[in-house]
Amino acid sequence: MSDAAKIPPRPLSPHLQVWRWHITMACSILHRASIFALYLSALLVAGWALALAAGLGAYQGYMAVLGSPLGLLVLFGLTAMLLFNLAYNVRQTFWDLGRGFNPKTADATGLLCIAVGLIGAVLVWGAAFSMGAFG
Amino acid sequence: MSLRTPRSRALGLGASHHGVGHFIVERASGLLMIPLGLWGVWSALTLAGRDYLDAADWIAHPVNAVLLALLLIAALVHAKNAMQVVIEDYVTRFTSKAALLLLNVSVCVLAGALGLFAILKAALTGAF
Numbered sequence A: 001m002s003d004a005a006k007i008p009p010r011p012l013s014p015h016l017q018v019w020r021w022h023i024t025m026a027c028s029i030l031h032r033a034s035i036f037a038l039y040l041s042a043l044l045v046a047g048w049a050l051a052l053a054a055g056l057g058a059y060q061g062y063m064a065v066l067g068s069p070l071g072l073l074v075l076f077g078l079t080a081m082l083l084f085n086l087a088y089n090v091r092q093t094f095w096d097l098g099r100g101f102n103p104k105t106a107d108a109t110g111l112l113c114i115a116v117g118l119i120g121a122v123l124v125w126g127a128a129f130s131m132g133a134f135g
Numbered sequence B: 001m002s003l004r005t006p007r008s009r010a011l012g013l014g015a016s017h018h019g020v021g022h023f024i025v026e027r028a029s030g031l032l033m034i035p036l037g038l039w040g041v042w043s044a045l046t047l048a049g050r051d052y053l054d055a056a057d058w059i060a061h062p063v064n065a066v067l068l069a070l071l072l073i074a075a076l077v078h079a080k081n082a083m084q085v086v087i088e089d090y091v092t093r094f095t096s097k098a099a100l101l102l103l104n105v106s107v108c109v110l111a112g113a114l115g116l117f118a119i120l121k122a123a124l125t126g127a128f
Helices: A023-054 A056-067 A069-096 A103-130 B006-011 B019-047 B052-060 B062-090 B094-125
Strands: none
Touching: A023 A056, A023 A069, A023 A103, A023 B052, A023 B062, A023 B094, A056 A069, A056 B052, A069 A103, A069 B019, A103 B019, B019 B052, B019 B062, B052 B062, B052 B094, B062 B094
């Protein structure tokens, strides 16, 4: 028997397919996803300014695309992801100060970030509805 | 045979010493995004469902124009640096990585230039 056969299995690197699902892992993946959402949001803001500067027709066309069912769905997702990203920035700042690494604390702050994203998006869109944005 | 010590050789390899600057810019822009992002969400709320003239009036206000420009720049700087890390993490082939990194910078710089020009034009020349 060779020496290699006696070596016990080595621990694996963190990976989507081998890691047990848990809240901090989900937050890490969501944070990566929120970067793409932030990227798209920044481009949409630039596009909005361009449409506004281009005049009435361009602005109405741009807003019609954003106001379509698919556009509204994307905007709702971007709202949730942006608010999650902002909350996550606060979480990371505490990490930078050396706080919040206790597993229970990390789980709680992770859940809080997801809650801020989801509940915040529902509140924002509820406010938009009550302010007459869809009527 | 080289007379250089292993330490001397190692000093010229590895990280190119941009890491700390990247990290600080990412943290600073992330913190700046908190007030600016919340203001942006609030502004979008106030403009949702309003028409072109309302939007033109809104951007003609100096505070709105300046804050929108700051929001755009902070978001693009933050997003560019974040996307750069994603590319560096997942793309290993040198040519693909270099091409994507250049594309990332180009998209963000172009969006920033066009966006800033549009904000200034809309804010200063008003609605026609």
